Amino acid sequence: MAAxxxxxxxxxxxxxxxxMCGVLYDAGEGGGTPIPGSVEAxxxxxxxxxxxxxxxxxxxxxxxxxxxxxxxMGFLISVPEVFSPSPxxxxxxxxxxxxxxxxxxxxxxxxxxxxxxxxxxxxxIGDAAEKFSYQNLNAAFRVLVGLEKPLLFSLGRGKYxxxxxxxxxxxxxxMKALEYACDTEAEVVGKPAPTFFQKVxxxxxxxxxxxxxxxxxxxNDVGGAQVCGMKGVQVRTGKYRPSDEKHPTVMADGxxxxxxxxxxxxxxxxxx
Amino acid sequence: MAAxxxxxxxxxxxxxxxxMCGVLYDAGEGGGTPIPGSVEAxxxxxxxxxxxxxxxxxxxxxxxxxxxxxxxMGFLISVPEVFSPSPxxxxxxxxxxxxxxxxxxxxxxxxxxxxxxxxxxxxxIGDAAEKFSYQNLNAAFRVLVGLEKPLLFSLGRGKYxxxxxxxxxxxxxxMKALEYACDTEAEVVGKPAPTFFQKVxxxxxxxxxxxxxxxxxxxNDVGGAQVCGMKGVQVRTGKYRPSDEKHPTVMADGxxxxxxxxxxxxxxxxxx
Numbered sequence: 453m454a455a456x457x458x459x460x461x462x463x464x465x466x467x468x469x470x471x472m473c474g475v476l477y478d479a480g481e482g483g484g485t486p487i488p489g490s491v492e493a494x495x496x497x498x499x500x501x502x503x504x505x506x507x508x509x510x511x512x513x514x515x516x517x518x519x520x521x522x523x524x525m526g527f528l529i530s531v532p533e534v535f536s537p538s539p540x541x542x543x544x545x546x547x548x549x550x551x552x553x554x555x556x557x558x559x560x561x562x563x564x565x566x567x568x569x570x571x572x573x574x575x576x577i578g579d580a581a582e583k584f585s586y587q588n589l590n591a592a593f594r595v596l597v598g599l600e601k602p603l604l605f606s607l608g609r610g611k612y613x614x615x616x617x618x619x620x621x622x623x624x625x626x627m628k629a630l631e632y633a634c635d636t637e638a639e640v641v642g643k644p645a646p647t648f649f650q651k652v653x654x655x656x657x658x659x660x661x662x663x664x665x666x667x668x669x670x671x672n673d674v675g676g677a678q679v680c681g682m683k684g685v686q687v688r689t690g691k692y693r694p695s696d697e698k699h700p701t702v703m704a705d706g707x708x709x710x711x712x713x714x715x716x717x718x719x720x721x722x723x724x
Numbered sequence: 725m726a727a728x729x730x731x732x733x734x735x736x737x738x739x740x741x742x743x744m745c746g747v748l749y750d751a752g753e754g755g756g757t758p759i760p761g762s763v764e765a766x767x768x769x770x771x772x773x774x775x776x777x778x779x780x781x782x783x784x785x786x787x788x789x790x791x792x793x794x795x796x797m798g799f800l801i802s803v804p805e806v807f808s809p810s811p812x813x814x815x816x817x818x819x820x821x822x823x824x825x826x827x828x829x830x831x832x833x834x835x836x837x838x839x840x841x842x843x844x845x846x847x848x849i850g851d852a853a854e855k856f857s858y859q860n861l862n863a864a865f866r867v868l869v870g871l872e873k874p875l876l877f878s879l880g881r882g883k884y885x886x887x888x889x890x891x892x893x894x895x896x897x898x899m900k901a902l903e904y905a906c907d908t909e910a911e912v913v914g915k916p917a918p919t920f921f922q923k924v925x926x927x928x929x930x931x932x933x934x935x936x937x938x939x940x941x942x943x944n945d946v947g948g949a950q951v952c953g954m955k956g957v958q959v960r961t962g963k964y965r966p967s968d969e970k971h972p973t974v975m976a977d978g979x980x981x982x983x984x985x986x987x988x989x990x991x992x993x994x995x996x
Contacts, residue, residue, distance in 0.1 A: 586856040590893050593884070597891060611905045612865070619869060621862050621905055628904040629897045633883045 458664065458683045458706035462721040466658040467503035469649075469677070470494070471667030472534075473510060473613060474690015475711050476527060480616040483521050487689050489712025491526040496715050498528050500724055503656045506534045507649070507665070509608035509642040509672065511578030511623065512557040515539060535652050537607035537642030538563040541576055544605070544641060552576040553595040555588055555626075556607070574603035577630070579610075579623045589626065593633050602634040608642040610672055614691045643669075644676025653680070666714055668692050675702035687711055730936065730955045730978035734993040738930040739775035741921075741949070742766070743939030744806075745782060745885060746962015747983050748799060752888040755793050759961050761984025763798040768987050770800055772996055775928045778806045779921070779937070781880035781914040781944065783850030783895065784829045787811060807924050809879035809914030810835035813848055816877070816913060824848040825867040827860055827898075828879070846875035849902070851882075851895045861898065865905050874906040880914040882944055886963045915941075916948025925952070938986055940964050947974035959983055 470476065476494065477484045497504050506529060510518055515538070519531045538560055545552055551568045554561065556578035564576075575592045596602035610622035627638045642648055653660055660681030667673020668690030677684040686692060686704040689711070697707065708714040742748065748766065749756045769776050778801060782790055787810070791803050810832055817824055823840045826833065828850035836848075847864045868874035882894035899910045914920055925932055932953030939945020940962030949956040958964060958976040961983070969979065980986040 580858075582858050584858040584861075586852075586854050586893070589856075589897075593893055593897075594890060597884075612869075618866060621858070621865055621901075625861075625865075625901045625905045629893075629901040632900040633893055633897045 458685050459717065459721060461661075461664070461683055461705075462718050464662060465502060465664055465718070465722075466662035467505065467653075467656045467664075468497060468718070469505050469507050469652055469663060469665045469682075470711070471643075471665070471669065471673045472506055472508040472522070474668030474692070475666060475687055476506075476522065477525055478690065479613065484525070486525045486527070487710060489710060493712045493715040494527055494529065496719060500719060500722070502718075503658065504533065505652050505656060507643060507652050508534065508536050509579075509610055509623075510536055511538055511560050511607045511642075512581065513559045514563050517559065535648070535655075537648070538578070540648060540651070541605055541607060541641045542567055544639075545574075545576070550574045550603070552605070553592060554578075555580050555583065555592045557581060557583060573599060574605060575630070576605045576607065577623055577626055578607040580626070581620070584621075584626055589629065593630060596630060596634045596636070602636040604630055604634070604636055604638040606638040606640050608672070609638075609640045609644070610669060612691065619691065643672045644679065646676075646680050649677060649680045649682070653682075664718075666708075666711060670696040670699055670702050670704060674704045678702070678705070685714060687714065730957050731989065731993060733933075733936070733955055733977075734990050736934060737774060737936055737990070737994075738934040739777070739925075739928040739936075740769060740990070741777050741779050741924055741935060741937045741954075742769075742983070743915075743937070743941065743945045744778055744780040744794070746940030746964070747938060747959055748778075748794065749797055750887075750962065751885065756797070758797045758799070759982060761982060765984045765987040766799055766801065768991060772991060772994070774990075775930065776805065777924050777928060779915065779924050780806065780808050781851075781882055781895075782808055783810055783832050783879045783914075784853065785831045786835050789831065807920070807927075809920070810850070812920060812923070813877055813879060813913045814839055816911075817846075817848075822846045822875070824877070825864060827852050827855065827864045829853060829855060845871060846877060847902070848877045848879065849895055849898055850879035852898075853892070856893075856898055861901065865902060868902060868906045868908070874908040876902055876906070876908055876910040878910040878912050880944070881910075881912045881916070882941060884963065891963065915944045916951065918948075918952050921949060921952045921954070925954075936990075938980075938983065942968040942971055942974050942976060946976045950974070950977070957986055959986065 553572035606627035609624035612619045663682045665677030674684030683705040685706040825844035878899035881896035884891045935954045937949030946956030955977040957978040
């Protein structure tokens with residue numbers, strides 16, 4: 453069998469971008485648990501000649517609290533290496549003078565402290581989980597429908613994620629709900645928005661064809677990275693489902709059983 | 725100005741179908757209040773030579789309780805004249821041997837008493853309102869995603885309805901959410917499904933071109949009826965919004981300020 457195309461490109465790689473939930477750790481009680489081998493895999497990547505960044509659509513905590521959680525699990529990781537949607541959204545809101553009505557997780561509200569929120573002229577939704585009550589979704593809808601042109605920002609467009617022993621609905625599902633209710637299309641902040649991936653590439657100072665994205669979300673991690681010109685590899689952990697490997701529109705450049713296997717393969721091919 | 729096309733066809737009419745909420749009454753505290761002139765308008769239609777049926781996507785109460793509410797408001801109306809999605813859904817479920825997981829309003833659950841519900845192999849959603857919590861939507865999602873082929877029935881596909889002084893999200897919004905989450909397309913039971921309108925026409929025993937639909941929902945009442953070959957008139961009550969009159973894809977055959985005006989026009993043109 454021919455080697456998957458991503459292995460051919462490993463030698464010319466300059467940087468790797470890792471998704472977090474489902475790649476580094478599994479979400480669950482008490483914040484989650486590391487996926488076996490992932491703590492060590494991150495350590496090995498850091499010790500290599502590759503640049504490393506982390507790219508998450510996590511919007512259930514501030515970036516600081518989220519990184520602290522990963523550190524407690526043993527991951528070598530620091531805040532400036534992590535790209536998440538909320539700070540990107542704050543930058544957009546300020547740049548365009550927008551005042552959001554927020555429908556986000558309580559723990560991520562502090563990220564928006566510096567943004568004016570009275571008399572809202574747009575809506576921002578994140579992975580609000582239990583806060584996605586009928587009443588809260590209706591309140592966001594009423595803000596949107598009261599605007600001359602509804603303006604909705606969605607912190608990601610994921611469908612679901614794995615937590616403990618089950619799948620949980622993600623923000624994208626509520627984005628679709630509001631899009632339909634208001635005849636509008638949301639602006640996605642976070643993966644798979646190309647501007648979001650581009651920020652990470654800019655920060656590493658490398659072009660897309662020298663970067664590899666590793667994620668458990670076929671459409672948002674792998675497909676999103678591929679649209680930007682990167683290679684995308686899917687891990688068979690996290691929200692991975694076997695049917696992903698016969699997806700009608702997105703085909704990963706490679707599949708690995710987990711992050712440890714991906715890093716093994718990369719470092720071996722590079723002679724490290 | 726030329727007369728709107730629906731007025732030309734009034735003389736050959738044999739039957740009228742009325743939407744209920746937003747045409748007969750406004751929803752709100754204590755069940756709602758009749759729209760001025762509507763009680764009398766129904767009475768006049770009943771006294772005319774036209775057949776009359778009522779067609780609603782109401783799924784917050786059993787048909788019996790719903791009709792009793794309208795009777796208390798003074799409407800001349802009886803259960804067999806009213807077509808609503810739940811009995812239609814029950815018929816489909818039994819015909820196809822399906823066992824639903826229900827996400828519907830508590831008050832409509834009794835409509836499904838005769839349906840086997842253990843070990844569900846499909847999901848039925850109605851206008852569950854406050855019951856559309858994150859937890860309940862997630863439970864429905866987990867049933868769907870656990871099936872080999874997700875099968876979702878939606879009792880209507882409306883976006884929102886007016887209640888009291890605000891708009892409330894309707895079942896269609898949650899249908900879209902689950903469709904996106906599960907990569908599936910729901911089967912709609914109720915308006916604007918052509919099979920649903922056809923049942924009403926069959927009951928009246930008239931062909932579509934001899935029937936007129938009057939509703940406040942441009943897409944589901946007016947557009948749905950037009951697809952079946954009926955004329956469709958929109959009332960400027962209920963959820964009507966001025967922007968409906970410049971809708972990109974649906975154009976009503978006529979607009980009237982309210983049901984009383986529609987009935988006045990119809991009966992005058994017919995010399996009654």
